[in-house]
Amino acid sequence: MRHTLPPVLSRTGIAAYSLSALAALALLAACGAKDAAPAAAGPKAAPEVGVIVTRSAPVALQTELPGRVEPLRVAQVRARVNGVVLKRLFTEGSEVKAGQALFLIDPAPYQAALASAQAALGKAQANLTQAAAQAARYKPLVEANAVSKQEYVNVVATQKQAEADVAAQKAAVRIAQINNGYANVSAPIAGRIGRALVTEGALVSATEATQLALIQQTSSVYVNFTESASELQKLRKAAGMQVRGNGALPVTILQDDGSELPRKGKLLFSDVSVDPTTGQVTLRAEVPNPDNALLPGQYVRVRLSQAELPAAILVPQQAVTRGTQGDTVVVVGADNKPAPRPVKIGSQQGTDWVVLDGLKEGEQVVVDGFQKMMVPGAPVKPVPWSPNAGPAASAPAAASAAASR
Numbered sequence: 442m443r444h445t446l447p448p449v450l451s452r453t454g455i456a457a458y459s460l461s462a463l464a465a466l467a468l469l470a471a472c473g474a475k476d477a478a479p480a481a482a483g484p485k486a487a488p489e490v491g492v493i494v495t496r497s498a499p500v501a502l503q504t505e506l507p508g509r510v511e512p513l514r515v516a517q518v519r520a521r522v523n524g525v526v527l528k529r530l531f532t533e534g535s536e537v538k539a540g541q542a543l544f545l546i547d548p549a550p551y552q553a554a555l556a557s558a559q560a561a562l563g564k565a566q567a568n569l570t571q572a573a574a575q576a577a578r579y580k581p582l583v584e585a586n587a588v589s590k591q592e593y594v595n596v597v598a599t600q601k602q603a604e605a606d607v608a609a610q611k612a613a614v615r616i617a618q619i620n621n622g623y624a625n626v627s628a629p630i631a632g633r634i635g636r637a638l639v640t641e642g643a644l645v646s647a648t649e650a651t652q653l654a655l656i657q658q659t660s661s662v663y664v665n666f667t668e669s670a671s672e673l674q675k676l677r678k679a680a681g682m683q684v685r686g687n688g689a690l691p692v693t694i695l696q697d698d699g700s701e702l703p704r705k706g707k708l709l710f711s712d713v714s715v716d717p718t719t720g721q722v723t724l725r726a727e728v729p730n731p732d733n734a735l736l737p738g739q740y741v742r743v744r745l746s747q748a749e750l751p752a753a754i755l756v757p758q759q760a761v762t763r764g765t766q767g768d769t770v771v772v773v774g775a776d777n778k779p780a781p782r783p784v785k786i787g788s789q790q791g792t793d794w795v796v797l798d799g800l801k802e803g804e805q806v807v808v809d810g811f812q813k814m815m816v817p818g819a820p821v822k823p824v825p826w827s828p829n830a831g832p833a834a835s836a837p838a839a840a841s842a843a844a845s846r
Contacts, residue, residue: 487819487820487821487822488814489810489813489821489823490773490779490809490810490813490821490822490823490824491808491810491824491825491826492805492823492826493756493760493805493808493825493826494804494805495756495796495801495804496754497753497754498753498755499750499751499753500750500753500790500795501746501749501750501790502746502749502750503745503789503790504668504788505695505743505789506666506667506742506745507667507740507742508664508666508694508741508742509666509738509741510662510663510664510735510736510738510739510740510741511662511663511664511738512632512657512663512737513658513662514657514658515655515656515657515658516629516655516657517652518544518628518629518653518654518655518656519653520546520626520646520647520653522546522620522623522624523644523647523648524546524547524548524550524551524624525546525547525643525644525645526547526640526642526643526644526645526653527545527547528641529543529544529640529641530543530544531543531634533636534634534636536632536633537631537632537633537634537656538628539628539630539631540628541627541628542626543626543628543634544625544639544654545624545626546623546625546626547624548624551617551621551623551624554617554620555614555620555621558610558613558614558616559614559617561610561613562607562610562614565606565607565609565610566607566610568606569600569604569606569607572600572602572603575596575600576593576596576597576600579592579596579597580593628656629656630656630658631658632657632658632659632660633656633733634656635655635657636654637653637654638652638653638654639653659730659733659735659736660729660730660731661727661728661729662727662728662730662735662737663709663725663726663728664692664706664725664726664727664735665725666724666725666726667723668721668722669720669722670720690745690746691705691706691707691745691746692705692707692708692726692728692743692744693705693706694735694742694744695741695743695744696734697740697741701744702734702735704728704729704730705728706726706727706728708724708725708726750787750797753787753795754795754796754802755793755795756770756793756794756800756806757793757828758792758793759808759809760806760808761784761794763786767783768786769781769782769784770782770784770807771806771811772805772807773805773807773821776820777822777823778818778819778820778821779807779818779821780818782800784799785797785799792828807821807823809826
């Protein structure tokens with residue numbers, strides 16, 4: 442026989458059970474909240490930032506100026522006689538020596554002219570021999586009054602005329618020899634020769650001075666660059682100090698990719714003039730170029746040291762914030778709280794800026810980790826910074842170590 446509870450009692454029991462369950466859940470939730478509250482309220486770790494400690498040292502103030510490469514010597518090889526080019530005797534783009542044969546112009550007409558001049562010289566020498574012999578025979582005769590003095594004068598004059606003819610024919614032979622030599626075109630200087638500007642069979646002219654090739658001496662090159670006249674005065678003073686010490690003010694050449702040439706050049710002050718329209722001064726540096734790394738006409742940048750600071754501070758460029766209101770860096774104080782600091786920036790020294798004012802030796806300057814300083818004035822944890830590895834690289838390693846524990 443099945444017993445059932447009254448409907449009213451059944452609903453009341455269920456309601457009482459539900460209330461008891463809800464109260465138990467609320468009690469558990471409250472306990473959990475109390476346990477979790479202390480954990481959430483724990484202090485946060487100070488973020489790591491990469492810093493450098495400032496050091497003062499002698500620094501040369503460097504200036505970078507645009508320049509253009511120019512060969513040390515340039516020679517245009519031109520035709521000095523008329524004729525047809527028979528041969529090209531050099532390899533285009535090669536190094537040639539002074540006096541080396543480059544082109545052969547048809548020498549036949551000049552060889553014939555030389556032979557004709559030599560024949561005329563022989564005839565003039567024969568006439569001189571005859572005139573000299575006749576004058577020698579007339580000399581004792583005129584002394585013995587066997588011939589008139591007028592006849593003797595005529596004979597002597599004929600001899601002098603024959604001597605002049607010989608001299609003229611010798612000059613004609615020399616001219617013919619020179620023209621015959623010009624048919625063989627040679628290099629006036631040593632250097633690198635470019636492409637041939639004429640081919641075999643071309644008719645060249647001495648009147649028009651047909652250009653045959655171009656030779657440029659590039660074992661050493663000039664680099665011409667400009668600077669304002671006011672800065673030149675500082676440059677002259679700096680160069681004077683260098684002349685007394687090392688002989689010349691050194692310059693460094695930077696190529697298009699920013700790389701430095703290993704060989705230093707020296708600054709020259711010859712042919713310095715001021716452009717009246719721009720106030721710029723053209724300066725020239727001579728740079729050794731044995732491997733032809735610098736080509737004529739190439740644009741480069743010239744870096745030179747115009748002065749030297751006895752004690753200056755260098756900071757990486759990424760540590761400096763540059764703006765219209767001035768330049769600033771972030772300095773970590775003794776309480777590990779970062780604060781901005783206005784500074785005065787000088788010239789660039791590689792990847793660093795030269796700080797002229799605003800920093801002292803021994804201060805900590807933030808270089809990396811600016812994005813971690815979310816709260817102004819909040820303390821940070823300074824760690825040494827290096828260009829190859831910053832604090833960001835050590836953070837994952839620290840997290841992995843904490844997870845393993």
